[in-house]
Amino acid sequence: MSEIALVLNNLEAYYGKIHALKGISLEVPQGKIVTLLGSNGAGKSTTLKTISGLVPAASGTVEFYGRNITKEKAHNIVALGLIHVPEGRRIFKDLTVRENLELGGFTLKDEKLRRKRVEHVFELFPRLRERQKQSGGTLSGGEQQMLAIGRAMMTEPKVLLLDEPSMGLAPLIVQEIMRIIQQLNSEGTTVLLVEQNAKVALKLAAYGYVLETGQIVMNGDSSRLRQDERIVKAYLGG
Template structure:
């Protein structure tokens, strides 16, 4: 298990590609409560990286801090070597870091098509907007079928597809996915994970938060384990998955 590292220092030497997204010694708070305690991690170009841990460990806060929804009190967030830590959330999105939040956040009263079009709010080229919409419909045919339906009336799995499609309308260079399998039937979970893999194979770099650790480790290239706001372990996902003692001690969730 040479690649497994039980410290919170990023281990970048054996991973291919350049660092697309990096955070260094990030601390974040909710009022007086410290949620992140010096978190550091790297997401390399073309990777799926998964961030694992129990409820309340700091997974979602890490994504929110990257996307600007939570402000880092200390530390650095960098996209391709440039600091984005002090940018507003919409400016970070303009740089290509797109957050698909837990709970999907589909806008009630808007059709599926209108929800998708909101994802392209920064795209001024009408031809490009139409092209991306066609690509989303090709990836998620059910969204085309139901494009005139209120998005909030879709099933849970369809809403997850809509949330991901809305993010794709932006043309992300990095996609932050927060619990995409939550509340879904096993068949739909398999479909969502297949789509995530397909997006990655098409060139999208992904940072994935997923409660089902075993499933995430089958999908990801690299993994970090967060506990009480600190990175406790990291390594190649395939190696972490094969070490039952690690799975039981740190990742005892999901089957």
């Protein structure tokens, strides 16, 4: 039995006045990719935001390597090694590509280390190196997603929360992004992947949870979920 990186225990949260999470429990084992599926408004993004501290939990707990981080502030969670790449990438459009990456490494105290990590991201995404002096807003959608992931990798997090990395991207680019996620995972990063594109997500992940109106309605190994009739009907366009 491998170590559990992230555990949600009966997590509840409100998004404005909406009771968005009605008791979510899930586990992300260390070194694995786990996916969270569900349609629009099911509560996938809110789940990630509650983990990373952007949305306060109403009840329940979030545990990160056994440590209760439910009430921790968002900016403190980053330093623990948990990074959330939000939906829509949210790169700083008027800052340069390089500045975006540097800010990803804001918590690093050592300027040299920060420079080294920027280099490392450039090795991972050579296209970002070519564009390092351009402002983030001039990048294509796929490049912006690479920048968002690269920015998250600056602190070399233990766990990466990815919210819809395939959104709005052409199929070829989606494949490239998924290949990168796989590579990061094989290098040791644990991933909780939120996706609407269930086909892609289930190919990548070892385990999946299905979310409907703020509750987990199904979970299991990806291979099993791929064959489940209800999943095929609802999310795989079968």
